[in-house]
Amino acid sequence: MPMNLLHRRLCSSQRWARAIEDQLLPWALEDVDLGPEALEIGPGYGATTRVLLRKVERLSIIEVDEASVAGLRREFGDRAEVVHGDGTALPWSDGSFDSVTCFTMLHHVPSVWRQDTLFAEACRVLRPGGLFTGCDALSSWGFRLIHLGDTCVPVPPETLEERLRRAGFAHAEVTIGEGSFRFKAVAAG
Secondary structure (H helix, E strand, C coil): CCCCHHHHHHHCCHHHHHHHHHHHHHHHCCCCCCCCEEEEECCCCCHHHHHHCCCCCEEEEEECCHHHHHHHHHHHCCCEEEEECCCCCCCCCCCCEEEEEEECCHHHCCCHHHHHHHHHHHHHHEEEEEEEEEEEECCCHHHHHHCCCCCCCCCCHHHHHHHHHHCCEEEEEEEECCCEEEEEEEECC
């Protein structure tokens, strides 16, 4: 989804990439086994992808923004399957992955209905017992300010467990941290 200039500069910066690698992903992936085959939905500029490539044997990524896809293919095309597409209509067959991830991108999905569709699609492409995991920011004044002119539909963490269960997950849990939340949901097995 479109991002304003400030947001694009922030998300493509080395500072953001370091924060992702040193702080956010270690917290978001604490005690998480992604398995050998993972899908990342909405990697944007690829800060999370750089970390995930070291954690799995095979990584596929899907990104809706065409310009970002070109950059992702240049940087990761020899190490990951990079697909231009929408997380609400995943082109993979049922049960294709051990894990599905999405980090700091759910608020860019333009409606609650489309977010719920993305959750159901993540569940569909997971193997039985597979894990859907990720994190996103908590809504705040500063968060909203960074997103002026962007698509911004924050996910209320207190609603997420139930939404994930309605999407087909057997178990879901949400943990609230400082300024963000993480989630884990297990596909029915």
